[in-house]
Amino acid sequence: MIELVNIEKRFGNKRVLRNINLNLQEGKVYGLFGPNGVGKTTLLKIMAGYNKKTSGEYKINGLDFTYENKDHITFISDKEIFYGWMKIKDAVKYYKDFFTDFDEEKCLRLVKMMKLEADDKINVLSKGMKARLKVALAISRNAKLYLLDEPLGGLDPVSRKIILDTIKTLMNQNGILIITSHLVNDVADIIDHVLFISEGEIILDTEKSKLDLENYKLEDYYVKEYLNV
Numbered sequence: 384m385i386e387l388v389n390i391e392k393r394f395g396n397k398r399v400l401r402n403i404n405l406n407l408q409e410g411k412v413y414g415l416f417g418p419n420g421v422g423k424t425t426l427l428k429i430m431a432g433y434n435k436k437t438s439g440e441y442k443i444n445g446l447d448f449t450y451e452n453k454d455h456i457t458f459i460s461d462k463e464i465f466y467g468w469m470k471i472k473d474a475v476k477y478y479k480d481f482f483t484d485f486d487e488e489k490c491l492r493l494v495k496m497m498k499l500e501a502d503d504k505i506n507v508l509s510k511g512m513k514a515r516l517k518v519a520l521a522i523s524r525n526a527k528l529y530l531l532d533e534p535l536g537g538l539d540p541v542s543r544k545i546i547l548d549t550i551k552t553l554m555n556q557n558g559i560l561i562i563t564s565h566l567v568n569d570v571a572d573i574i575d576h577v578l579f580i581s582e583g584e585i586i587l588d589t590e591k592s593k594l595d596l597e598n599y600k601l602e603d604y605y606v607k608e609y610l611n612v
């Protein structure tokens with residue numbers, strides 16, 4: 384279990400996160416939603432160990448987060464993570480050398496499922512193909528915590544579906560996954576739990592099953608929450 388207690392983050396005088404209190408359970412997929420600039424990436428970076436919290440507690444299985452925990456956390460964002468000269472198969476090898484929890488065979492299977500060619504060079508891949516590769520690499524790790532920051536940004540509906548279906552069926556079922564996206568309805572299908580964040584504070588923290596998604600879409604809840612309509 385992962386616990387965040389009263390997390391605050393400031394950049395200089397600017398307070399970007401405050402009163403963040405979360406309990407994240409193993410085997411669950413969390414959707415973290417909110418408008419631009421409300422602190423989603425900052426929160427994920429703190430959880431990944433890339434950013435330091437200003438105050439508050441961050442615990443994994445009851446123990447304070449240490450940098451050793453980073454080895455069990457996978458974080459992907461829209462930033463480039465590969466060298467263009469690498470082939471897909473080189474990126475897979477690179478991950479294998481770097482992460483002891485990486486399942487190379489699974490990754491090569493995923494590469495095929497994602498309709499990618501292992502011999503293709505990374506700098507010839509389209510944006511959508513690169514996004515698929517990142518997800519394939521990330522979920523081929525047997526990590527405890529998966530942090531996927533906007534994995535669907537700028538992708539067509541078919542690429543989005545391939546990525547979401549793959550995440551749903553092939554991630555480590557005991558891991559905890561947090562996904563951020565502005566495509567609220569697309570992501571709704573694969574999540575168990577909904578988190579809305581506004582101006583650095585969690586304003587909704589609920590199981591998806593508690594929402595009436597038969598009559599409303601998740602985006603209806605989102606619009607209602609953020610537009611106050």
Ligand SMILES: Nc1ncnc2c1ncn2[C@@H]1O[C@H](COP(=O)(O)OP(=O)(O)OP(=O)(O)O)[C@@H](O)[C@H]1O
Pocket residue numbers: 394397399417418419420421422423424425426
């Ligand atoms: N290194 C930094 N130094 C100063 N301010 C920062 C830094 N990183 C983020 N911020 C600020 O923190 C706030 C939250 O940014 P963050 O990237 O976490 O938002 P977000 O919710 O992920 O936005 P988006 O949906 O646009 O990706 C923004 O006002 C941003 O300018």
